[in-house]
Amino acid sequence: MQQPxxxxxxxxPPAPAGNAPPKQVAQALEQLGQAGRxxxxxxxxxxxxxxxxxxxxxxxxxQYSAKCLNxxxxxxxxxxxxxxxxRAIGRQLEESGVLNDSLRSRSNSWGLHMPLVCPDGAVVAYxxxxxxxxxxxxxxxxxxxxxxxxxxxxxRQFFPHLADxxxxxxxxxxxxxxxxxxxxxxxxxxxxxxxxxxxxxxVPNLQAxxxxxxxxxxxxxxxxxxxxxxxxxxxxxxxxPSTSKWREHPEMHxxxxxxxxxxxxxxxxxxxxxxxxxxxxxxxxxxxxxxDEGGSHLHARGFSxxxxxxxxxxxxxxxxxxxxSAHPKMALQLLxxxxxxxxxxxxxxxxxxxxxxxxxxxxxxxxxxxxxxxCFTSATSTSKNSPTEKCNLNLIQAFHIGCxxxxx
Amino acid sequence: MPIKWILHWxxxxxxxxxxxxxxxxxxCAESINGVKEGRWKTTLSFYKAMAREQSIVNEFPxxxxxxxxxxxxxxxxxxxxxxxxxxEAESSIQMIMEKLQSYKTRVALNFEVKLTLVQGNQYQLGDxxxxxxxxxxxxxxxxxxxxxxMEYVPISSWEKSREVMADFFELWQEALSKRSLPGxxxxxxxxxxxxxxxxxxxxxxTAIQYANITAQIVATSQLQPPRN
Numbered sequence: 001m002q003q004p005x006x007x008x009x010x011x012x013p014p015a016p017a018g019n020a021p022p023k024q025v026a027q028a029l030e031q032l033g034q035a036g037r038x039x040x041x042x043x044x045x046x047x048x049x050x051x052x053x054x055x056x057x058x059x060x061x062x063q064y065s066a067k068c069l070n071x072x073x074x075x076x077x078x079x080x081x082x083x084x085x086x087r088a089i090g091r092q093l094e095e096s097g098v099l100n101d102s103l104r105s106r107s108n109s110w111g112l113h114m115p116l117v118c119p120d121g122a123v124v125a126y127x128x129x130x131x132x133x134x135x136x137x138x139x140x141x142x143x144x145x146x147x148x149x150x151x152x153x154x155x156r157q158f159f160p161h162l163a164d165x166x167x168x169x170x171x172x173x174x175x176x177x178x179x180x181x182x183x184x185x186x187x188x189x190x191x192x193x194x195x196x197x198x199x200x201x202x203v204p205n206l207q208a209x210x211x212x213x214x215x216x217x218x219x220x221x222x223x224x225x226x227x228x229x230x231x232x233x234x235x236x237x238x239x240x241p242s243t244s245k246w247r248e249h250p251e252m253h254x255x256x257x258x259x260x261x262x263x264x265x266x267x268x269x270x271x272x273x274x275x276x277x278x279x280x281x282x283x284x285x286x287x288x289x290x291x292d293e294g295g296s297h298l299h300a301r302g303f304s305x306x307x308x309x310x311x312x313x314x315x316x317x318x319x320x321x322x323x324x325s326a327h328p329k330m331a332l333q334l335l336x337x338x339x340x341x342x343x344x345x346x347x348x349x350x351x352x353x354x355x356x357x358x359x360x361x362x363x364x365x366x367x368x369x370x371x372x373x374x375c376f377t378s379a380t381s382t383s384k385n386s387p388t389e390k391c392n393l394n395l396i397q398a399f400h401i402g403c404x405x406x407x408x
Numbered sequence: 409m410p411i412k413w414i415l416h417w418x419x420x421x422x423x424x425x426x427x428x429x430x431x432x433x434x435x436c437a438e439s440i441n442g443v444k445e446g447r448w449k450t451t452l453s454f455y456k457a458m459a460r461e462q463s464i465v466n467e468f469p470x471x472x473x474x475x476x477x478x479x480x481x482x483x484x485x486x487x488x489x490x491x492x493x494x495x496e497a498e499s500s501i502q503m504i505m506e507k508l509q510s511y512k513t514r515v516a517l518n519f520e521v522k523l524t525l526v527q528g529n530q531y532q533l534g535d536x537x538x539x540x541x542x543x544x545x546x547x548x549x550x551x552x553x554x555x556x557x558m559e560y561v562p563i564s565s566w567e568k569s570r571e572v573m574a575d576f577f578e579l580w581q582e583a584l585s586k587r588s589l590p591g592x593x594x595x596x597x598x599x600x601x602x603x604x605x606x607x608x609x610x611x612x613x614t615a616i617q618y619a620n621i622t623a624q625i626v627a628t629s630q631l632q633p634p635r636n
Binding site for chain 2: 266267268290291292306307308309346347355356357359363364365366367368
């Protein structure tokens with residue numbers, strides 16, 4: 001990336017948009033450097049905390065344990081401060097357009113070539129030329145940006161229940177709504193086959209199947225992935241033998257060793273749920289894809305090529321974490337039900353703004369409402385009638401990313 | 409296949425289409441975070457039967473169009489709108505058709521072919537793809553019209569995509585209306601069932617949409633004097 005010689009470090013900018021491009025670059029550089037230093041501080045602080053905790057745990061009545069406890073308290077407040085500062089810098093960088101894609105998409109990207117970070121982490125210096133610059137081309141800006149990106153991606157992946165701003169705030173009141181099906185109904189569904197047959201009765205057009213892991217991988221790779229495939233031919237090929245495997249041969253052990261559940265709502269979505277040990281009822285990952293997508297990236301921890309499904313998958317991971325922690329014995333039933341609420345993905349308006357499509361500020365993309373609340377209270381629905389059950393699923397509200405907040 | 413709506417520019421009565429409008433539309437696409445990706449081109453061939461006797465000419469359909477689409481240059485689509493026929497063929501059929509013309513039959517019939525290009529830039533907006541193109545006769549720079557392709561990649565069912573596409577079209581119209589252009593985009597929905605096509609979107613659906621707007625393109629290009 002071409003950069004002019006960095007001017008002397010600037011004061012925190014009051015209005016970054018008003019500054020000349022070279023100054024913006026310098027400020028962004030400095031902020032990224034600060035962010036890098038803060039991340040290092042956080043790491044060191046975490047090490048010290050762990051050390052102190054180990055020490056106290058091993059020798060609880062040691063003469064130094066009081067000192068250690070003080071150290072822990074002091075370190076904790078320091079860490080909080082670092083994280084607050086890091087968040088502030090992150091916001092500044094976002095506002096100036098460095099961290100999100102909107103700067104890259106604007107045709108006047110400061111008059112400089114914006115480096116492109118490929119999905120595998122490689123940094124390409126000239127996006128429009130698509131050249132591989134190699135490590136020599138990766139500047140400090142690129143490396144810090146990669147580090148920050150990896151940091152937030154991993155946090156999102158391994159701690160999905162930690163919303164971006166909830167670490168330091170007290171637990172906010174969650175957006176809760178009554179359970180869409182009654183506890184008595186769910187209690188009866190013990191096996192995966194029971195759950196899936198119940199679901200297929202409730203949700204029209206749903207096709208639910210189970211697979212063992214290798215089976216699923218083969219099927220995923222054989223699904224047509226090109227948009228140019230003749231659509232009528234490909235739908236014929238999808239009458240896969242394993243579709244009815246779990247229904248026609250209940251005595252077969254294949255269903256008991258199911259490790260992957262596929263929920264296909266034709267023309268809307270294909271959701272993949274993976275079970276922790278094959279044959280159990282404990283879900284451990286979920287992902288959404290377009291029904292026309294195919295390929296080996298189609299698995300419960302994979303990412304769709306479409307933005308809308310990527311966002312839904314992210315939200316689904318948080319929902320899954322919630323179900324596992326709040327209702328561990330019914331996590332799978334709740335998850336499957338909640339997944340089916342996405343049957344209205346492309347038709348249901350947002351319950352907050354009343355529109356179907358909206359421009360998401362953070363990503364700069366036009367998306368339908370991809371969020372659905374998953375925090376259910378224990379109020380049971382009173383009626384067991386099938387039509388009412390169907391209505392309940394459709395009563396689950398939908399929200400755009402920007403319209404969804406935890407404490408509505 | 410991703411759903412696509414083909415839109416054509418309908419100038420206000422008394423106004424004509426010009427390159428200024430084209431550049432405003434392109435800028436509008438960029439203003440809603442569209443990322444310019446490259447060029448695209450669709451070729452439309454208008455076939456007109458020619459013979460000495462008018463009576464023979466009248467027997468032949470007047471709305472016979474051949475379409476070559478940007479994403480599949482190896483295929484050629486033939487549409488006769490009046491009879492709701494659409495055929496997908498290899499692009500080599502154009503050679504066969506040329507050779508047929510010189511085949512001696514009892515009635516000497518030639519087809520006059522007018523080639524028109526629709527070409528322009530394409531923009532990526534997340535899961536949407538917008539293509540803005542100008543309609544120009546082959547070997548000419550005279551702007552005859554503006555055509556847009558609006559594509560949503562995640563869905564391939566025409567019925568299921570209706571609300572999303574309509575909403576996006578509204579969003580697009582809103583963004584454009586801020587520029588006070590003398591005209592607006594129009595989407596006419598053909599009845600695909602009449603052509604024997606299913607709800608699953610495919611290239612034949614696109615070909616039919618193009619065939620539908622050709623009548624408008626021909627009409628407006630004949631009415632206006634050529635303008636740059």
